[in-house]
Amino acid sequence: MARFIYSFVLLLLAPVLITYLWVFRGKKQAAYRIHFNERFAYGISSLPKHALLFHCASVGEVLAAAPLIKKYKQQHPNDKIIVSTNTPTGRAQIEAIFQESVNCVYLPLDFYFTARRFINTLRPKALCVLETELWPNLFAHAKANDCPVLVLNARLSEKSMKGYQRVQPLTNVLMRAVTYLASHNEQDASRFMKLGLREDKIRATGSIKFDIQLSEPEQIKARQLKSLLSGRYVWVAGSTHPLEHEQVLAAHKLLLKQYPTALLIIAPRHPEQFEPVASLLATQQFRMTRRSNMQSLEESQVLLADTLGELKCLYGASDVAYVGGSLIERGGHNPLEAAAFSVGVLSGPHTYNFAHIYPELINASAAITVFDSESLFEQLHTLFNDNDARMQLGRNAHQVLMNNQGAINKTLALIDKSLGRNI
Incomplete structure (x- = not known):
């Protein structure tokens, strides 16, 4: 019945x-x-x-x-x-x-x-x-x-x-x-x-x-992109959503005042958000390059990842990963793709979709919780200013991955x- x-x-x-x-x-x-x-x-x-x-x-x-x-x-x-x-x-x-x-x-x-x-x-x-x-x-x-x-x-x-x-x-x-x-x-x-x-x-x-297993092509692609970005502080904001894009960009704007050559790679969660994010970047006067039409990145402040299936490799080319869907109430997304490349994770407080993963990462000092654009900037600034702490955050994340x-x-x-x- x-x-x-x-x-x-x-x-x-x-x-x-x-x-x-x-x-x-x-x-x-x-x-x-x-x-x-x-x-x-x-x-x-x-x-x-x-x-x-x-x-x-x-x-x-x-x-x-x-x-x-x-x-x-x-x-x-x-x-x-x-x-x-x-x-x-x-x-x-x-x-x-x-x-x-x-x-x-x-x-x-x-x-x-x-x-x-x-x-x-x-x-x-x-x-x-x-x-x-x-x-x-x-x-x-x-x-x-x-x-x-x-x-x-x-x-x-x-x-x-x-x-x-x-x-x-x-x-x-x-x-x-x-x-x-x-x-x-x-x-x-x-x-x-x-x-x-x-x-x-x-x-x-x-x-x-x-x-997660990293294939040889994935490792090669990540290394090539990381080599291309050598000499710059790079962070990825992966799987971001509307109302979160804006917070990420606000944090990056603050970061650029301290590190003028810093690069943000922003990867919206859904393809229909590629153009709205591009418009948002133009409105806020960021110098932008699209991943789908890679040209010189030397003058770019933001790389818009408007492609599918590359997020794992983009994490691998970065120094720090912010994993989206977490500064807004979407429940968060998978932080382990970054951990596979020994990249430390920043996340908002809303991670209930990964309640079996985030507590272990946080307890192992492998992930850090941020609460808004300002605290996101503060953590990025701290990590970019302390290479040892940033590298240890990534190693801890990779160890949690291996242990499970x-x-x-x-x-x-x-x-x-x-x-x-x-x-």
């Missing part, structure tokens, strides 16, 4: 959902209107049947899952893989990372008939969902088709747990459909058990986000177990 009510309400909301995706999101980013039929599980018949299906909601999940998917492909080269996502930027990231080695599709909206068509058409050998993308109809139809459902790299805050408890009958549908769940830690595992997931279905594997690796192998073992391998 709970799923019937959920499906009925979702059907009533269909005009709103479709209008939002096509009109509002499509106006901001035209790519939302491409492959739109996939949102209803049409146009997918050419995709391979009985593939392993990974679902990564957007860019962050794609980047986290990429090493896991690559290692699975190495271990099982004959298996077909489909990676689904919700956003055009997620799709672009999948295509950039994997080219044609995996198939890419939009996950359909969770209407009863679209979820059924999706599962019945593809008949995946397993559904592997990254983090906490829990869709009642998708999960129920997968279970009905004897398709194992795995929730990987799962996290659940106290607030989210209480939200699921408020719709416990529907939550029960989800928990019954889960074959295995790989949680970040025992605390997350305990919260899922409180929602009704059986203890024998849960494994605390750690976070796969710690299992191993989740990918545990997660792969869980996938194999769900498929009847190595039991």
Whole structure:
């Protein structure tokens, strides 16, 4: 009955959902209107049947899952893989990372008939969902088709747990459909058990986000860019959002008074923000160069990273990284890409999306919290004025990363177990 009510309400909301995706999101980013039929599980018949299906909601999940998917492909080269996502930027990231080695599709909206068509058409050998993308109809139809459902790299805050408890009958549908769940830690595992997931279905594997591996091309690109910027203090503001861009630029304006040759590399989180940030830079009279049209950087005060898939390498070319989505209430973004290059992290106070990572970084003196543009400037000034402290911050970040690796192998073992391998 709970799923019937959920499906009925979702059907009533269909005009709103479709209008939002096509009109509002499509106006901001035209790519939302491409492959739109996939949102209803049409146009997918050419995709391979009985593939392993990974679902990564957007860019962050794609980047986290990429090493896991690559290692699975190495271990099982004959298996077909489909990676689904919700956003055009997620799709672009999948295509950039994997080219044609995996198939890419939009996950359909969770209407009863679209979820059924999706599962019945593809008949995946397993559904592997990254983090906490829990869709009642998708999960129920997968279970009905004897398709194992795995929730990987799962996290659940106290607030989210209480939200699921408020719709416990529907939550029960989800928990019954889960074959295995790989949680970040025992605390997350305990919260899922409180929602009704059986203890024998849960494994605390750690976070796969710690299992970052730097490829040789990534290291070469970072070294080349760092060499190009040699002699300048460079900081990256990665994955920034509206109302945060302005704070970052205010901090940089203060920094330039102390270090006139300092360079800010600003990388907006979403492509639709590239032009607004360019306009903001022009309005505030910063000398700017675009990453997509690299010319001489000698006179530039800001490098606008208007490209996709390069943020990790940009962190690697910097002295200090500010990780965005944290001076505003967006929950923060992944600081571990900077840590992989031994670059220390600055972050705002709003990091609840990475509550399993930031406390450990802060406790290990590997990350520093800032609260506004002025405190961001003060920390940058302190670190640029103290090379030893800046280098130690980066070394500490890298050590935290190394201390927490191993989740990918545990997660792969869980996938194999769900498929009847190595039991």
